[in-house]
Amino acid sequence: MSELMTTHPADAPRHAQASPLLTAEDRDLQRRGRDLVFALAGALRALQLYPLENQAVVEALSSLEAAAQAVLGHEDEIVVRYVGDFFFVNDVRLRQDLASYATFGQVGRALERHGIGQLEVFHGVERGEWTALLSLVNAEPAEAEPFAAFFDRLGRTAVLHLAVGPGRDGEPDPTGDKARQIAKRTYAQTVAVARDAMTGLRIGRGVSLRPVKRAVQAIVDQVLTNEASIVGLTTLRDYDEYTFTHSVNVCIFSVALGKKLGFDKHQLYELGLGALLHDVGKVRMRIELINKEGPLTADEFQEMQQHPAEGLLSLFEMRGLSEMPLRAMLVAYEHHMKVDQTGYPQSIRRREPTLFGRIVAVADGFDAATTKRSYQAQPWPADKVLREMRDNPARGFDPLVVKAFISMTGIYPVGSVVILDTYELAVVVQANPNPEALHQPIVRVLFDPLGVPVSPPRTLDLSETDASGRPRHSIIKTTDPERYGINVGDYFV
Numbered sequence: 125m126s127e128l129m130t131t132h133p134a135d136a137p138r139h140a141q142a143s144p145l146l147t148a149e150d151r152d153l154q155r156r157g158r159d160l161v162f163a164l165a166g167a168l169r170a171l172q173l174y175p176l177e178n179q180a181v182v183e184a185l186s187s188l189e190a191a192a193q194a195v196l197g198h199e200d201e202i203v204v205r206y207v208g209d210f211f212f213v214n215d216v217r218l219r220q221d222l223a224s225y226a227t228f229g230q231v232g233r234a235l236e237r238h239g240i241g242q243l244e245v246f247h248g249v250e251r252g253e254w255t256a257l258l259s260l261v262n263a264e265p266a267e268a269e270p271f272a273a274f275f276d277r278l279g280r281t282a283v284l285h286l287a288v289g290p291g292r293d294g295e296p297d298p299t300g301d302k303a304r305q306i307a308k309r310t311y312a313q314t315v316a317v318a319r320d321a322m323t324g325l326r327i328g329r330g331v332s333l334r335p336v337k338r339a340v341q342a343i344v345d346q347v348l349t350n351e352a353s354i355v356g357l358t359t360l361r362d363y364d365e366y367t368f369t370h371s372v373n374v375c376i377f378s379v380a381l382g383k384k385l386g387f388d389k390h391q392l393y394e395l396g397l398g399a400l401l402h403d404v405g406k407v408r409m410r411i412e413l414i415n416k417e418g419p420l421t422a423d424e425f426q427e428m429q430q431h432p433a434e435g436l437l438s439l440f441e442m443r444g445l446s447e448m449p450l451r452a453m454l455v456a457y458e459h460h461m462k463v464d465q466t467g468y469p470q471s472i473r474r475r476e477p478t479l480f481g482r483i484v485a486v487a488d489g490f491d492a493a494t495t496k497r498s499y500q501a502q503p504w505p506a507d508k509v510l511r512e513m514r515d516n517p518a519r520g521f522d523p524l525v526v527k528a529f530i531s532m533t534g535i536y537p538v539g540s541v542v543i544l545d546t547y548e549l550a551v552v553v554q555a556n557p558n559p560e561a562l563h564q565p566i567v568r569v570l571f572d573p574l575g576v577p578v579s580p581p582r583t584l585d586l587s588e589t590d591a592s593g594r595p596r597h598s599i600i601k602t603t604d605p606e607r608y609g610i611n612v613g614d615y616f617v
């Protein structure tokens with residue numbers, strides 16, 4: 125160690141254990157990474173001591189921005205990890221010496237209090253985002269589950285180009301209220317990212333793929349660890365935000381379908397990326413067409429049919445294209461194709477849509493048909509949509525994918541409002557985990573037979589049987605939540 129301390133940084137080994145010689149780029153990164161951690165320490169300290177407008181704070185933040193920019197000028201993103209007293213920047217370990225020892229320790233401890241083990245910085249980060257994040261780091265950590273609490277607080281801010289990850293002990297509890305909150309946060313952030321990307325493309329501003337990729341990774345993580353919560357959020361249908369919530373819902377459904385079909389994590393990520401951007405071509409359509417109330421004329425419909433091809437073109441224009449997998453891009457082109465080769469766009473040479481395209485088509489068809497949109501006054505109940513998708517071949521969905529979708533959501537998907545044989549009104553909150561009981565989901569009873577609200581709502585497993593083996597409760601039919609003034613999303617938050 126003493127030898128390390130006296131060595132000039134340029135000669136220091138990349139990792140203390142392995143000691144391979146550093147490349148010139150690694151040495152640069154090590155130097156810039158060290159500057160960045162020092163600048164973080166300076167900014168944290170300044171924000172602790174002085175008000176925001178104080179000159180010391182302004183200067184510390186300028187140094188921090190410059191230090192981050194120095195790394196980002198050479199890298200796609202910055203990943204700062206703090207592991208067992210050491211800092212790594214994009215996997216290069218920063219050399220610890222007498223001069224850096226105290227400063228690294230300060231920053232490390234500041235992060236560790238909140239259970240943070242990783243900080244990511246993306247292109248486009250703004251000063252306000254740094255201030256928001258660092259002020260949260262300076263704030264007192266929550267007593268219980270500090271990382272989950274920090275993640276939640278950060279999610280309430282407008283920070284998009286900075287992200288945190290847990291330290292080794294900070295993984296959130298995958299069940300309960302916290303899990304629901306984290307799912308909700310992930311959902312809201314993904315809507316914001318989709319809005320940002322699509323608006324950027326519409327006004328011709330360069331759009332970074334980084335936050336989009338990051339958001340899709342978060343959705344994949346949520347589907348893998350917290351599926352019921354994140355799928356439940358697809359029922360939060362916000363009419364004003366239709367384009368964006370629709371994209372996020374299609375992403376969630378597609379990833380959950382991919383999981384059901386046995387995809388690995390990387391495949392799920394590519395699928396999710398394609399799904400989130402499947403309608404990106406709509407940003408090239410006239411806004412009046414997108415927002416039109418009432419049915420489209422034949423001409424307008426034809427114009428609308430350009431969005432898959434336009435989508436593919438938009439994706440070619442997005443920054444970070446080299447990292448955009450082609451099969452994710454094809455989803456935009458293929459999601460309105462039918463398996464019998466009808467639908468649109470028409471290929472000159474006959475070709476089957478890819479599996480990604482067929483999955484997103486099902487997710488898209490389901491979400492579009494069950495959501496109230498500008499040109500669809502009355503959405504269909506979810507169970508009718510599923511039956512139609514399964515039983516009407518003219519709809520052109522891949523029957524195996526539809527089958528997988530139904531086995532994932534149940535016949536009555538989460539968010540369906542149902543009337544029970546007791547004349548109670550209930551909302552489906554979870555598919556029955558037993559594949560034999562797809563028609564018997566878990567529901568929450570909202571109104572008693574006389575229409576009086578049940579407070580708090582009672583949860584029932586419809587597969588429960590009485591002494592004679594008959595189900596205690598069953599569904600008579602689905603109904604329209606609006607008839608009862610129910611906002612289904614309220615029961616998932």
Ligand SMILES: [Fe+2]
Pocket residue numbers: 402403431459460
């Ligand atoms: Fe579309």
Ligand SMILES: [Fe+2]
Pocket residue numbers: 370374402403488492
């Ligand atoms: Fe769509």
